[in-house]
Amino acid sequence: MNRRDFLKVIAAAGIGGIVVMEGLDDFRVEAAEMNKDSNALQAKHWGMVIDISKFQKPEDIQRVANACHQYHNVPDIKDPKHEVKWIWKEDFEHAFAEMESKYLSEKIKTMNFPVLCNHCEEPMCVRVCPTKATFKRPDGIVVMDYHRCIGCRYCMAGCPYGARSFNFIDPRPHIGMMNHDYPTRAIGVVEKCTMCVERLNKGLKPICVEVSRGGIIFGDLNDPNSEVRKVLRSNFAIRRKAELGTGPSVYYVIGGDEEGA
């Protein structure tokens, strides 16, 4: 075989290889195409309304956060620089920092606001992710493929809500009670609230909704007859940094008799 023939064979093999690879591509399953159970909860746009009147005491949020974090094997890391959190407590002045109010009522000032991923309609984290490790499902939930995440943290720079945590240290030694029905994360990846997609798949509502004692209302924002839409029709609701055009799917109502709202 002379040099010319050899090069021809190599070129042919190369082209053949590319064709085969392209063919294989059709069998590749994107993470978004997860199988659905027959009794799975389905919606066009999942959303939440958080009734602040049901979170009078800091313990009310702590209960919800503990349930969420235990369920999802979120590590309990004390160092604020490395902490991982999916849902946690903020006060009004920090959760809604952009709504500067000089003479805030004492009631609002001392209220507790649970904050979490807003599952935006136009999620910045999805737009900036260079590997599609973060993606938006057709039902509006923004989730992650932890095995595809390269840990570049561009999503954390993009998220205007500080909703994302990075595993700066190995999370596994910091998990108190391991839930063996839910995976743990590796070091070096980003994580956040998933709106409990795996529970929805089994026909269950998110764990935070379940333990919130009516404080978190969950439903299809696209359905005018859903519970969330009913609450939004009769209450004044606010969203965090809605002016940025992200379209957050988490609403806050002061609740009760709307006094002091």
Added chain:
Amino acid sequence: MLEKVLYGSKRYYTWIVFLMIIIIFGFTAYLEQFNTGLGITGMSRDVTWGLYISQFTFMVGVAASAVMVAIPYYLHDHKTFGPIVILGEFLAVAAVIVCMLFILCDMGQPTRFLNIVLHPTPNSVMFWDMCVLLGYLLLNLIIGWTILGADKKGISAPHWTKVLTYIAIPWAVSIHTVTAFLYAGLPGRYYWLTAIMAGRFLASAFAAGPALLIILCLILRKYTSFKTSKEAIQSLAVIVTYAMIANVFFFLLEVFTAFYSNIPGHMAALQYLFVGLNGHNNLVPFMWTAAILAFLGIGLLLVPSMRRNEKVLTIALAAVFIAAWLDKGIGLVLAGFVPNSFERVTEYIPSSTELAIVLGVYAIGFLILTILYKMVVAVREQSMVEH
């Protein structure tokens, strides 16, 4: 051509060994980070990017600045730049490799870096940044290597290199524009959310990059047979002068918009940088140093008699380079995270491991640069003997 790097003076070998020691030191630090995770750095949940990404950003500028030699030479036939065009191209090669290494150091899961290629995502600016940087590296490597190869044989470079040089010019602008877009499109990060970001990036790059190139030319002139003409150095110095003036001007535009509008979000990062915010003021001394050095550098460069004195010129260029580095290689990235989404301030102090890794990456850059420049000097020496 690579065989040329094996023969050198004692000073050359000492320099190589010195760089190798720093590289080993940095690599050991990287292994520690690889094994224990990014928690070993000073980065945090609030300041998620630190020195790695800020050095990456600054070095993209150094890489792009090769165009400030290429445009006058290739588009305006500015002949005095002829001998140093290749120095600009090889500086770009070393700088882009440094950029890529910094990105790799910053990744939480570095072994998955191919995911960017396996799952190409056109809506992510980071994907485009990878594309343009890779393309720019190849362009400069191919152009530089081919031209030097032709030089060695005493023939003129093939015609297609000229085509590539024309492509490389807008490409250089693109790498720094895309890098600016990494920042300039993020909602809620007001220090970055500005239309002039790419312009500022380019101005700062075209000041710092050529300033470094002149200093490198002066070092080569002192220690090797590669003598860059006074005219070439003066021409480049003028470019540095006006690029730095544009850079400072663009920065002052930001200051005006923030403080005349009086919008807290736009003022916060600038306040943090220059006077401190909520009692946090780690970066204040760095930024005032940058401001003083910027005006000192511009002042010295603007007066022709001072600029023509190469001793004064060196001081002025060093001032410009350090000022640009403090502004873009420190302040720009870090202040973007201040205040955080909850209007709180978290400060960032790099860890010693992080600093060692940064030094190691820069040492790799200098090693590549030394090898490439050594080839250039050796080829030029040979052709001088032959002709």
